[in-house]
Amino acid sequence: MNAVRSPIAEQLARRMLPATSFVASAGVRAGERDPFVDAVLAEESLSLGERQPRALEELEDDYFDLIVTLAPEAHHTALELTRSLAVEVEYWPMPDPTDTGGTRxxxxxxxxxxxxxxxxxxxRRFLLPEAKNATD
Incomplete structure (x- = not known):
């Protein structure tokens, strides 16, 4: 729902990758902004600013060289949407931290x-290509 994993990934990628890289995140559906995302990004001196969760159809650009999905539903949706496009889709399974209970x-x-x-x-994927090749 573009509320937890992908906004974190988007902000990290924006900081880690060259400024010429276009990075955007969206979800199958738009969810609600998650305050824990703000907290863990702040620990890295990052912020979502005024950004709110958004759905795929809200993206301003629909041309990508690579789509990275972080959840099974998003991966299946991306594969379906890109079936006739020349775009690479990678699945990076990430646990859902919202499933965690307990203390703050x-x-x-x-x-x-x-x-x-x-x-x-x-x-590994973008900055250390030699490490990626060694593990493939």
Whole structure:
């Protein structure tokens, strides 16, 4: 729903990748902004600013070289939508930190885990191509 994993990935990618890289995130459906996302991004000196969750049809551009999906439903939807397009679709399964119960600190730990997994995936995929090739 473009409320947790993909906004974190979008902000991390914007910081980690060259400014010439176009990065946008959207969900199968738009959800509600998640305050835990704001908290774990702030720990990295990142912010969503005024950005709100958005659905695929709200994207301003519909041409991409690569689509990365983070949840099964998003992956299936992306494959269906790009069936006749020349675009690469990659699935990076990420746990859903909203499924975590417990104390605020326990919940934040789950969100931090997703943030760190996303940083590592972005780094391996885009910044360390030799490491990606070694693990394929």
């Amino acid at each position: 600190e326990h919940i934040l730990a789950a969100y931090r885990d997703v943030r760190e997994r996303l940083k590592a995936r972005i780094s």
